[in-house]
Amino acid sequence: MPQLDTSTWFITIISSLITLFILFQLKIS
Structure with missing residues (x-):
C-alpha cells in the first residue's frame, strides 16, 4: 500500500x- 501524504488523507x-453528512440529511428529510 503506497504512502499517502497529509493533503491526500x-x-x-x-x-x-x-x-455521510448528505446521507444523514437525506435520512432525516
Whole structure:
C-alpha cells in the first residue's frame, strides 16, 4: 500500500464526511 501524504488523507476524510453528512440529511428529510 503506497504512502499517502497529509493533503491526500485530508481530502479523503473531508469527502467521506461530506458524503455521510448528505446521507444523514437525506435520512432525516
